[in-house]
Amino acid sequence: MSDKPRDHFYYNPAFNTDGKTSTYYNPRAASAVSSYMSLTDCLHTTTSMDYTSLEKAFGLSPSSSEVFSSIEGNQKQVSVAGDLGGASSEIMTTTTPNSSISCSSSEAGVEEDSDKTKKEEQSPKESVDGGGESSKKVNKGKKKADKKQREPRVAFMTKSEVDHLEDGYRWRKYGQKAVKNSPYPRSYYRCTTQKCTVKKRVERSYQDPSVVITTYEGQHNHPLPTTLRGSSAVGFFPPSMLTPMPMMGATPSFPHELLMQINQGRMNFSQGSGAAGSIYAQNVNPFNQYQQQQQQYQQHHDQVPPDYGLLQDIVPSMFFKHEP
DNA sequence: CGAATTTGACCTGCGC
DNA sequence: GCGCAGGTCAAATTCG
Ligand SMILES: [Zn+2]
Numbered sequence: 001m002s003d004k005p006r007d008h009f010y011y012n013p014a015f016n017t018d019g020k021t022s023t024y025y026n027p028r029a030a031s032a033v034s035s036y037m038s039l040t041d042c043l044h045t046t047t048s049m050d051y052t053s054l055e056k057a058f059g060l061s062p063s064s065s066e067v068f069s070s071i072e073g074n075q076k077q078v079s080v081a082g083d084l085g086g087a088s089s090e091i092m093t094t095t096t097p098n099s100s101i102s103c104s105s106s107e108a109g110v111e112e113d114s115d116k117t118k119k120e121e122q123s124p125k126e127s128v129d130g131g132g133e134s135s136k137k138v139n140k141g142k143k144k145a146d147k148k149q150r151e152p153r154v155a156f157m158t159k160s161e162v163d164h165l166e167d168g169y170r171w172r173k174y175g176q177k178a179v180k181n182s183p184y185p186r187s188y189y190r191c192t193t194q195k196c197t198v199k200k201r202v203e204r205s206y207q208d209p210s211v212v213i214t215t216y217e218g219q220h221n222h223p224l225p226t227t228l229r230g231s232s233a234v235g236f237f238p239p240s241m242l243t244p245m246p247m248m249g250a251t252p253s254f255p256h257e258l259l260m261q262i263n264q265g266r267m268n269f270s271q272g273s274g275a276a277g278s279i280y281a282q283n284v285n286p287f288n289q290y291q292q293q294q295q296q297y298q299q300h301h302d303q304v305p306p307d308y309g310l311l312q313d314i315v316p317s318m319f320f321k322h323e324p
Numbered sequence: 325c326g327a328a329t330t331t332g333a334c335c336t337g338c339g340c
Numbered sequence: 341g342c343g344c345a346g347g348t349c350a351a352a353t354t355c356g
Contacts, residue, residue, distance in 0.1 A: 173329060175348060188347070192328095201347095 155215040163187065163202055163212055168224045171200065182206035193222050 158165060164187070171189035179186045186203035198218040205211040 172327095174350095176329095176331075177346065177348095180345065186346090 153215050153217045155213060157205070158212050158214060159208075159210050160212045161210070163204060164189075165202075165212065165214060167214075169193075169198075169220065170225055179203055179206070184209070191220060193220070193225075196220050196222055 164171075170192040172192045173187055174190050175188035176185050177188075182203070182205075184204035184206060186201055189200045189202065191198040198216065198220050200217065201215045203213050205213055
């Protein structure tokens with residue numbers, strides 16, 4: 001019985017400097033050690049299909065949820081983003097390993113200038129002053145040169161019974177749509193802080209109903225609401241995670257900061273019942289090997305390797321000892 | 325009674 | 341050009 005090898009799947013979106021590329025790291029599935037893909041692209045507009053392919057590529061099966069449940073009881077996060085200072089760009093080029101997934105949906109929505117030629121001329125002629133009744137039309141949408149330049153998106157897969165996870169910010173729901181191929185709807189939220197344009201989508205995986213997929217878009221231009229900050233388990237954070245923060249200080253431009261904030265926020269729901277897990281595998285280029293080695297080491301010695309810090313510094317041991 | 329959510333209409337991009 | 345799917349708006353409704 002059992003004999004099914006337990007695997008813990010940690011999706012570790014490690015973002016590139018451009019905020020578009022992410023690296024997925026699966027500590028147990030040796031095959032998928034260093035796969036990478038453009039998360040942004042994959043999540044672009046589509047949805048579950050992309051996730052599906054992602055899961056397949058990782059050998060992630062519906063049964064994975066079982067693994068999770070064995071770990072926690074309430075609601076613990078399953079995946080977290082690891083942030084890298086800036087040397088990440090190498091990942092893209094360097095790694096071209098066996099199992100690179102490269103979910104090529106790239107140009108789907110990111111082309112910056114495929115049509116730049118006639119782009120600006122595109123003024124919607126909605127003038128037509130003739131009929132007054134035309135006003136009935138809602139005519140929302142900013143007609144202007146509104147380049148819908150979507151900001152990088154960050155997705156988290158979290159095992160949770162509740163759809164809306166507490167992340168420290170205040171959100172106002174502004175929409176809900178049915179998701180194709182999924183019985184679960186997708187909810188659209190917007191940060192309630194004025195002037196803040198951060199949005200997030202929440203949907204439940206149609207394959208693993210226990211998993212909630214939360215996608216953030218944009219970054220907050222304000223601190224967390226003080227009301228919620230108190231309980232925010234900032235202290236829970238690994239020192240290595242909190243201290244650094246080297247990059248652009250005042251211009252929270254991209255992923256790193258975002259992740260930081262999100263993580264800080266979402267640590268919230270890690271109620272004291274035993275170490276919620278956040279895995280900050282800083283799986284950057286040089287680290288893929290590290291991590292593998294570390295794991296092997298662990299498997300052989302049944303304990304963490306001497307140094308290299310990062311992982312076990314952060315990862316609750318329970319996450320790593322998966323022995324039956 | 326004000327704030328947040330619900331929910332169908334509406335808009336936009338894309339593929340056929 | 342049409343229809344589909346994702347995303348947004350906003351009036352109506354519910355919530356606190
Ligand atoms: Zn905000």
